[in-house]
Amino acid sequence: MQLVRVRFHPTGETAQAAAGVDLLEAGRLAGVSITSPCGGKGICGKCRLIVRHGEVSDVTEAEREALTEAQLALGERLACQTRALGDVEVELLQAQPVRVRKDISEAHVRPFKMNPRVKQWQACADPPTVEDQRSDLLRLWEAAGLGQGDCRALLPVLDRLPSVLRSSGYRVRGTMLDDLLVEVEPLDDAREPLGAAVDVGSTTVVAYLVNLLTGELLATASTLNPQSAYGADVISRIQYTMEQPEGLRILRTETVGAINRLIADALTEVGADIQQLYEVAVVGNTAIHHLLLGLDPRHIAQAPYVPVVSQPLTLYASDVGIAAHAGGQVFVLPLVAGFVGADTVAVMTAADICKRGPTLAVDIGTNGEIVLWSGERLLCASTAAGPAFEGARISQGMYAAPGAISRVDVVDGDLQVHTIDDRPARGICGSALFDITAALLSTGALGINGRLAENGDGLPADIAARLSGEGTDRRILLAHADTVEHGEAIYLTQRDIREVQLAKGALRAGVETLLEEADLAADDLEAVLLAGAFGNHIRPESAVAMGILPQIPLDRIRAVGNAAGVGAVLALCSEQERELACELARTAEHIELAGSSGFQSKFMETMLFA
Template identity: 40%
Template sequence: MHEQETALLQADELAEGIRLACLVEVSGPTTVELLAEKNMQHQILLSTSGGKAQIMPQLTKRYLEVDKPGLEDHRPDLQRIKDSLAQQGISVTKTHFSVLQKLPVVLRKDKFKVTAIVHEKELLGLEPGNTGDNLLGMAFDIGTTTIVGFLIDLYTGRELAVVSALNPQTRFGGDVISRITYANQNEHGLAQLHTAVTEALNTLIGQAVEQAKIKREDIYTLTVVGNTCMHHLFLGIHPRQVALSPYVAAVSEPVEAEPAKLGLEINPAGKVFMLPNIAGFVGADTVGVLLATELDRSEKSKLVIDIGTNGELVLGNKDSLFACSTAAGPAFEGAQISCGMRGASGAIDHVTFSDDLQFSVIDNVSPLGICGSALLDTVAGLLEAGLITKRGKFVEPDKVTNPTGQKLKERLIEHDGSWAFLVAQDPDGKRIMVTQKDIRELQLAKGAMAAGIRILMNNSGIGYDEIDEVLLAGAFGNYLNPRSACIIGLIPGELEDRVTMVGNAAGAGAKLALISSEEYHRAAQLAKKVKFIELGSNPGFARIFANSMLLPGP
């Protein structure tokens, strides 16, 4: 990053990856995303769907009126605290060193009236007076593209604020592999990626406390989910092995840390809880989804699909769970698509084929490009209208026989020596279209997902008729049209009437683990229960993937 960029651009602009074109040195093939509006707003999925849990916070607060020392009572201050806690049924066997440093002063500040902060059997903090009414926490879902945080009252479970932002790590790479590469190739790469995400969390914490009109010190607990790479970068663990065969994580079990160790600005006596991973490319976010959807408690078999650059799939029920990850690529997010863009203001997000083409645009403004959900709709519509074959190849206009296709064939235009389909034009007259290459990119992405589903079914022995429900999680899953997904074979057509959107289920799982220590510990057992299937080592994957790239057709 050039120092002039630091001086001329705002911190949030730098975090979004915005750069001064005149200062960028190009050393190889480069893709540049031009923003029509500097402060373009992105759609970030905030809503959550999840189960219920008994409120049982990880940390507890206990108000104590401690016996004062006297000539006949020489117990040390710490022993007096322990004895007072024991009277309330709490046994403390460990004390944080910071408590010892402040103990004499804090204990006498309000005449031996204090509030103890306890986690399991450890005394984490002491506060003068009765602060028992303040016990808040935040649950974070750190996605590759976006970060969402939920501020929660840990006594009632009430949501006090929801905040979100683009993940500032995007300036180091748009996907996990490019970020791992950056960490590998730059001396301070890991530290930069770690700092970027922790600073983003601190900013979001600041926004949340401002919304709720509270203080940072009122927040004592954080729970965090994210894919395995985001998990490692957040904790400052190098993720290099995640990208190398056999793709192993550095750690899979839950991780607990002090906020100061991670550079997080909440109550220093607080605690950060990171949910467990399942495998190298199936992370804590998938565990959060499973917590929220309670797949491990379901009598009936269900299929969970979380679609993104990496697609995570889980199939099973309370008896057994099978999971895999597919490298779907960026097509679902509008990347590497000729007129593609993220789900931001000006993006065409849905397309409908009838006598004429109809589409909707995010924020109802003039169209600027097409995002993943609209690409899905368009290819599905082209297939049904007979404008493309099951191999994804455009049919020449004079060979179109389908009645709907004949009404729309004038939208077939020549582009780079091939055919393309005109969807719209932007305010400057630039054509917004879907090209032959775009269809190919979508076929690769949907082929990977469909192959993953087929291999999970093969390994679990669960057939179409036994899958009771298909749960679509995550941003793309929430915004796509299930019918379009089934038409192109992303989701098996036999399951179309069983699709349910569950929103930001990863965030919902993080919230459950925040308000309930029981759910947090259940997450660890759940992660161990899942059997991970490595698609690359599956002998039939190449064949199944090739077949899955085909589009359903006559």
């Protein structure tokens, strides 16, 4: 078998594989994340890269459709369509680190009582004598005031105990995980116990490092979810596990690896080490939950969408593959249903939603999760909004990275476009889609039926001048070529608007279905909470104007940051909060939208931008 080497620039990673390997697979082997929302089917056109040197397969039909002549002339190819026939050097076009906007602000964490499973105590024991021959553990146990009951300790702790006691003059600090002694350290060298709350989203993974004594958030680390390389949506990833014999193992390994790297980065940032990490709380949607634990997710993807397990799980970190203290454990928050996962439970927990008046919480992402507390019933649903708001399926869409168009205003009759970090434009990220749609609607450049104006009649002249093309090729210019990093103008096309319409329609139809089920009108809502990465970046006025949210006073709409991450932190820090999460998961009524009468007709109505 002929082996070839594929080297990726500028990361310098290299993969060695059999000749004929496609460059997307080579990227996976090299640990390079190449965006591939369609999972390598040649449909999305997002896995572009440049072949610098080496022999590769001929340009395919899919590439001719996705790439312009100019791009092909520059050596651009689709990674999933291009096979390495010899040693190859390629340049990544997505090498910028992704800015994951999932920091938790203290303003988003409501007051709660610290009560972690991990507790510490100090003990100053008397040294043994001929008259006092109690064992080391019993001596310690009694000195710590833990009574004379069962002493439960990890074997490695017992192994170290004699030397720790004697070297410290019998002055030690013990660390318990529930009633199990998991660490004993000399009092003078004792370190504070830490925990990590991990939010594994479809697109990003975020780890929050927390001091388990004080609840202080010490560090945050985030990265793209490596599963993205196997498809933007969870269904593509589940399909991958069903089609590839090693698929589930690969996705699990990649996810666990990403979590371990994030935790290691966060620990390094605060000068702590892995032996201080006693507990990890994890949230994620149902598919991601299964992929992380290596549970077969196939039954989630097909009716009646049944997960393997929905109850909360407490597991040894070593069994999950997460690097932690030898006695470290992982708490996985419970699920509600096949498409309403622990992330939604965490959002409900963060909001303590049942203590409020009628409240709608919406997490806008690839899967739009919707929770409605009516004051009596807790309803939740998931709607396949698709990855448009993550920048996928938008022809020049991208993640929220420097250079992404993130905000658009109408100023003096023209569009004013802002990019992240004020860098030259590179593409359009999800939060801008709300603004652009609202802006185009307000100027008349877009009709409520989702059609770009066919001519400039009645439009502000500058906006009319941005329109070009016919029919499905109609488009509106957002950034002139000379303001764009790669030198080609950025447009939002009629097809892109169609994707936005589908995503918006699905989410709004879900909201309307839950309101109807609860017999509430939009105006009955006391609050609408926008959760998720977008929440902080969506302007309520744009969300209402483009119709993804119903018409309610704007002051009732509030961004709550990464509420799933907040819920994970709460569950990590407090047994009461953990119990609240479990209670909410038990109480929540899942409404299956596909089976709900009227969802389809609502969807047709809510596709209108009104």
